[in-house]
Amino acid sequence: MKIAVISDIHAHIFALKAVLEDMPPIDHLLCAGDITGYHRNVNEVIGLLRRARARMILGNHDYYVFNRWARLPSPVIVRSVFYTKKKITPRNLALLKRLPQSLMLKIDGVTLHMFHGSPRNPMREYIFPDSPELLRCAAAPGQIIIMGHTHRPFIKMIADKWILNPGSVGQPRDDHNMASYALIDTDPLNLEIKLVDCFNNYDWSGVMISPPLKMKT
Numbered sequence: 001m002k003i004a005v006i007s008d009i010h011a012h013i014f015a016l017k018a019v020l021e022d023m024p025p026i027d028h029l030l031c032a033g034d035i036t037g038y039h040r041n042v043n044e045v046i047g048l049l050r051r052a053r054a055r056m057i058l059g060n061h062d063y064y065v066f067n068r069w070a071r072l073p074s075p076v077i078v079r080s081v082f083y084t085k086k087k088i089t090p091r092n093l094a095l096l097k098r099l100p101q102s103l104m105l106k107i108d109g110v111t112l113h114m115f116h117g118s119p120r121n122p123m124r125e126y127i128f129p130d131s132p133e134l135l136r137c138a139a140a141p142g143q144i145i146i147m148g149h150t151h152r153p154f155i156k157m158i159a160d161k162w163i164l165n166p167g168s169v170g171q172p173r174d175d176h177n178m179a180s181y182a183l184i185d186t187d188p189l190n191l192e193i194k195l196v197d198c199f200n201n202y203d204w205s206g207v208m209i210s211p212p213l214k215m216k217t
Helices: 013-022 042-051 060-066 075-087 090-098
Strands: 002-006 028-031 102-107 110-115 144-146 154-158 161-165 179-186 189-196
Touching: 013 042, 013 179, 013 189, 028 102, 042 075, 042 090, 060 075, 060 090, 110 179, 154 189, 161 179
Parallel strands: 002 028, 110 144, 144 161
Antiparallel strands: 002 179, 102 110, 154 161, 179 189
């Protein structure tokens, strides 16, 4: 079976459409959180994910939308959250509230464990490709550990586990400046990162609530 993994869409409908169009035929679509935030098209993005039957988990930006006690780390995020709260439909807000903070799936004999941040802190912790915490993450149950949050794609084998970050659909923060996603083939097992060049000469001002630059949020 073929599984596509996306993360950190941040309500960017143009990028999500480009990524979905780039995908080959797939059997499952997984989303590692941060569906909302920074961009304007929250309802369109959620609608497209619903139609694609995506299995989704909660990201920190999604959590901010419905948790009034959440501490917002920057003025940029404050503006983003207030905009999203005003625009999101009740049905889509209810979907966010139902999302789990982690998800374990067994697909075609392969066990996948998905978090937005990390197994230790699903909402907050950043795990980068060179992080010393990768070994601890590999101790989580599952053959493939999926994490998002950093907007930086990577695949590593650590202690007989695959650690996968598909990068960001809507807001890349690596040197490529391209939307990214991951493909997993279950038989034989193979993981790869795919890059989609959809931001070349793209006018961000029309879709962004406020510019996040390259902030760690």
